[in-house]
Amino acid sequence: MTVTKMSWRPTYRSSKFRNVYGKVANREHCFDGIPITKNVHDNHFCAVNAKFLAIVTESAGGGSFIVIPVSQAGRIDPHHPKVCGHQGNVLDIKWNPFFENIIASCSEDSSVRVWEIPEGGLRRNMTEAMMELYGHSRRVGLIEWHPTSSGILFSAGYDYKILIWNLEIGEPVKMIDCHSDVIVCMSFNTDGSLLATSCKDKKLRVIEPRSGRVLQHASCKNHRVNRVVFLGNMKRLLTTGVSRWNTRQIALWDQEDLSMPMVEEEIDGLSGLLFPFYDADTHMLYLAGKGDGNIRYYEITTEKPCLQYLMEFRSPAPQKGLGVMPKHGLDVTACEVFRFYKLVTLKGLIEPISMIVPRRSETYQEDIYPMTAGTEPALSANDWLSGINRDPVLMSLKKGYQKPNQLVFKAPVKEKKGVVVNGIDLLENVPPRTENELLRMFFRQQEELRKLKEELNTKDVKIRQLELELNNLRNVSPVGNNV
Numbered sequence: 001m002t003v004t005k006m007s008w009r010p011t012y013r014s015s016k017f018r019n020v021y022g023k024v025a026n027r028e029h030c031f032d033g034i035p036i037t038k039n040v041h042d043n044h045f046c047a048v049n050a051k052f053l054a055i056v057t058e059s060a061g062g063g064s065f066i067v068i069p070v071s072q073a074g075r076i077d078p079h080h081p082k083v084c085g086h087q088g089n090v091l092d093i094k095w096n097p098f099f100e101n102i103i104a105s106c107s108e109d110s111s112v113r114v115w116e117i118p119e120g121g122l123r124r125n126m127t128e129a130m131m132e133l134y135g136h137s138r139r140v141g142l143i144e145w146h147p148t149s150s151g152i153l154f155s156a157g158y159d160y161k162i163l164i165w166n167l168e169i170g171e172p173v174k175m176i177d178c179h180s181d182v183i184v185c186m187s188f189n190t191d192g193s194l195l196a197t198s199c200k201d202k203k204l205r206v207i208e209p210r211s212g213r214v215l216q217h218a219s220c221k222n223h224r225v226n227r228v229v230f231l232g233n234m235k236r237l238l239t240t241g242v243s244r245w246n247t248r249q250i251a252l253w254d255q256e257d258l259s260m261p262m263v264e265e266e267i268d269g270l271s272g273l274l275f276p277f278y279d280a281d282t283h284m285l286y287l288a289g290k291g292d293g294n295i296r297y298y299e300i301t302t303e304k305p306c307l308q309y310l311m312e313f314r315s316p317a318p319q320k321g322l323g324v325m326p327k328h329g330l331d332v333t334a335c336e337v338f339r340f341y342k343l344v345t346l347k348g349l350i351e352p353i354s355m356i357v358p359r360r361s362e363t364y365q366e367d368i369y370p371m372t373a374g375t376e377p378a379l380s381a382n383d384w385l386s387g388i389n390r391d392p393v394l395m396s397l398k399k400g401y402q403k404p405n406q407l408v409f410k411a412p413v414k415e416k417k418g419v420v421v422n423g424i425d426l427l428e429n430v431p432p433r434t435e436n437e438l439l440r441m442f443f444r445q446q447e448e449l450r451k452l453k454e455e456l457n458t459k460d461v462k463i464r465q466l467e468l469e470l471n472n473l474r475n476v477s478p479v480g481n482n483v
Contacts, residue, residue, distance in 0.1 A: 015308070016357065016367065017284055017299055020337065022313030023354045031055075031068060031350035032075045036320065036343050041091050041141065042184065042273050042290065044321035046350070047103065048341050049095045050329035052117060054103055055343070055350060056090045057082060063090035063107050069121045070329070081122035083115055085129050087443045091141045097326070098150050098377045099409040102130075106140035109440050112155045114167065116409070131412075135163045135172045139440070142183060147192045148392050149384040150377035150409075154195070154209070156183040162197070164209065168381045170412040176212040178205065187237075189230045190280070191378075193389040194255070196237055198228045204239060206255055210387065218258035223251045226273055230255070231300060232280030236262075238300075240274035240287065248274050250287065252306055263306050267296070277324060281372050282337050284310070286355075291318045295340070297355070313353065320345045327372045332397050335359045337368055369397045 037045050037056045045056035048070065056065045064084035068076060088108030096102035101119065106112045113129035136157035146152035151167040162176035162183060181200035188195055195209040204225045206216040218225075225241045237253040239261075247269050251261035267274065272291035278300075279286075285298045285307070293315040299308040323341035330336045331354070338355040357368050374395030379388060 015299055015310070017282055017337075018310060019358050020284070020297065020310060020355055021358065022295065023356055024315065025073075025352040025354070029073045029352060031073055032348065033078065034066060034076055034348050034350060036345045036348060036350075037089070038345065039089055039091070041089075043092050043142070044275070044323060044343075045093070046321050046323035046341055046343055047093045047095050048323040048325050048329075049100050050326060051100045052095070052103075052121065053323065053341060053350065054083075054093050054095070056093060059084065062087050063105075063109070065090050065093055065105065067103070067117050067122055072121070081125050083117075083122070083126045085113060085115075085127045086111065087447060088139065088440050091139065092143050094143050094145055096409070097145055097147065097373075098375055100375070102409050104143050104145070104153055106143045106155055108139040109444060110134070110136050110139055110157070112136075112140055112143060112153070112165070114153075130409075131167065131170050133165055133170065133172070135165075136161065142186060144186045144188070146384065147188050147190065147373070148378040148390055149192065149381055150379070151381035152192075152384055154186060156186060156197075158182055162186070162195075166381045166385065168412065173385060174210065174212065176207060176209065178207065178212060178214050185227045187229045189255075190233050191389045191391050192384070194230070196228045196230055196255075198225045198239065204228060204237070204253070204258060206237070206258065210385065216256065216258040218253065218261075220251075220261065223249055223261060223264060225251075227276055229276045229278045231278055231285075232283070234283075234300070234302065236300075238276055238278065238285060240276050246271075248272075248289070250274070250276070250307070252300075265307060275322065277322070277338075277340075279338055281327065281370050282368065284338070284355075286338065286340075288319060288322055288340070290320065293318055295353070313355075315342075315353075317342075317344045317347070317349075317351070319343060323350075326375075328375065328395065328397065330397070332364060332369055333362070335365055335368065364398050366398070371396055 034055055035058045037058050047054045052067050053070050054065050054067045063086035064082040066080055066082050086107040086109050090105050090107050093105045101117045104114050112133040114131040116130045136159050138158035140155050140157045142156040144154045153165040153167055154162055156162045160179045163172040164174035166173045179199050183197050183199050185198040195207045197205045202224045204218040205214050207214055222244055223241050225239045227240045229238050231238055235255050237255050239251050241249055243249045248267040250265050252263040253261050272289040275288045277286040283300050285300055287296045295313040297310050299310055320343040325339040330339055335357045336354045337357055340353040342351040342353055359365055371394035373392035376393040378390040378393050
């Protein structure tokens with residue numbers, strides 16, 4: 001296969017997205033005064049949906065994140081309640097795509113937790129999670145919800161494993177163990193039947209997640225992969241990475257043949273990690289560099305040139321991470337096709353950036369808003385695990401956002417026990433590699449001891465009560481016999 005080297009010089013062609021521009025929200029619509037985490041982990045530390053904005057915050061002990069209703073912009077109270085149940089730094093947070101009050105988080109304390117945020121937001125600090133999921137032997141750096149199933153969550157840990165959690169029973173049901181280093185990115189195709197991963201071993205993999213089988217893998221010396229994203233139903237992948245000359249680069253791949261990239265394009269000589277964002281509805285790709293102030297955007301087509309550079313949004317403030325609003329949360333009356341929430345650490349500021357298609361007409365623009373993935377799950381967890389694949393349930397944005405169902409997310413009630421996947425107990429003692437891991441293990445054991453002591457005290461009290469009742473019965477019995 002021949003590799004196409006694309007020139008940086010933009011060549012315009014007829015496209016309805018040629019003049020898309022970025023518009024920064026007014027100061028009163030920004031979120032100010034948030035102590036954004038200073039953690040250097042390469043994640044966004046931000047998650048947003050049509051109801052809430054969640055940001056990982058700096059905290060003295062353990063890990064925490066703040067949840068703010070998106071309608072309550074402005075300066076945030078320094079004592080605003082937080083979600084603060086983790087014993088280690090929070091490394092990733094993701095909203096459930098089907099239940100807008102449910103958010104998952106993962107942490108250096110090796111746990112994944114699922115939280116239910118009350119309607120209207122937090123009124124006090126939240127420390128008790130809806131579910132605490134223990135299965136990784138080291139810190140958990142990445143989580144992803146399945147795109148079409150309501151109760152499937154993927155987590156990737158520093159133990160080089162990906163666990164698939166069935167939240168209907170609160171247990172890990174599959175373990176993907178094909179990586180030789182830390183997994184840094186996971187991306188699903190449209191129906192969630194394929195999983196693409198990038199790893200610190202510089203390999204790109206396409207995996208069948210239910211079996212854990214690697215269908216394709218690539219290790220290209222000319223393009224060291226950092227991040228990967230599926231391009232909707234185009235049967236293509238896009239990766240960001242570094243060339244052999246240490247310049248930032250993007251590459252386009254055929255998902256069924258990863259022997260060589262179809263297209264490679266040099267971006268610039270900066271060192272910040274490039275985050276890709278793909279909008280399957282408009283076929284637009286956004287590239288945002290960590291520490292950069294700009295966002296480049298392209299249109300992706302099936303004909304050559306496959307990558308068509310459109311324009312660049314520029315800003316002097318560097319971004320630590322970016323959250324993305326789901327489609328049903330956009331303002332269709334303003335022809336908004338994408339919205340970022342930019343983390344500006346130095347200012348403690350979250351800045352919404354709207355990508356807008358300029359149109360004179362005030363009517364609904366059907367050509368830029370096709371039917372899009374909605375908030376109704378296509379499958380239950382058990383359906384997906386049994387081998388069924390189904391495309392997302394689509395919704396129209398024409399009449400505004402309406403709740404499609406009255407489903408309730410319920411946590412299973414279960415006793416804690418050993419976690420066994422593929423015959424391996426994932427909670428067996430693993431020797432810590434670093435002092436930090438030793439401390440995390442120590443604090444986790446302290447917490448377990450505290451809970452066990454509370455349980456013992458409760459049982460002691462119950463035993464005393466039963467003994468007293470037994471004595472009372474013995475004392476009453478002779479009297480009854482005499483009578």
